[in-house]
Amino acid sequence: MAKNTRKSSGRFAQMWEIWKLTAKTDKTAVPVALAFAVGAFAVSMLLGFLGGASALSFSVWTVLGVVAAAITFIAVISRRAEKMAYERIEGQPGAVGAILQTVLKRGWSGSEEPIAVNAKSQDLVYRVSGRGGIVLIAEGHRSSVSRLVEDEKRRLDKIANGVPVTVLWVCGDEHSVRLGKVASSVFKLPKVVRTAELGEINRRLSTMRLNVPVPKGVDPTKVRGSAKPR
Secondary structure (H helix, E strand, O other): OHHHHHHHHHHHHHHHHHHHHHHHHOOOHHHHHHHHHHHHHHHHHHHHHHHOOOHHHHHHHHHHHHHHHHHHHHHHHHHHHHHHHHHHHOOOOOHHHHHHHHHHOOOOEEOOOOOEEEOOOOEEEEEEEEOOEEEEEEEOOHHHHHHHHHHHHHHHHHHOOOOOEEEEEEOOOOOOOOHHHHHHHHHOOOOOOOHHHHHHHHHHHHOOOOEOOOOOOOOOOOOHHHOOOO
16 A cells, blocks of 8 residues: 555656646746636536526536646646657657557557667667557668668568558658657557457567667577576
């Protein structure tokens, strides 16, 4: 019980720090959030007046208005904080992996770690799968990351032939998807894969080896066997 309390306190403290940073960085965040909160309270009070003028109903709608205002204020500030966080990490290697948790919480499978890496150019390719098929998310320089994408598409054609593959480019050019739009772009994909087929698709994908460079001097065939039993 005490552990859960400490975790909750830690989350609230973290949220409070994020909100303070957002208010400091984005001067319009608090005024806009307050405007939306006042609007939510006003709508609740209007509904209360339309529903009847008794003291009980007025009290109920007042409480509901305060709750609606608080929730609205928190939601707007949180959205502004999220947007600010995306802007701060956009363009940095690994930024896509930092936001993939949002995708993986909503019915998609995969990993926050890249499945293909070009260490020299810092190009990365991520992969998620779901009802919308298989999605490759390319991060880096389009000219060089394209080679990684084509390699992965050829490998997927052997493992999951017939499953639609969509590529999202996060390369910072005019034809790319902004970091903050990656999750919504994935969620908007049409559902072309049946739920019953997902298990088999994910099983096949799990058999694919990662296209990640192994440090010099390491024998990949002996890495697993080198662990000593405890």
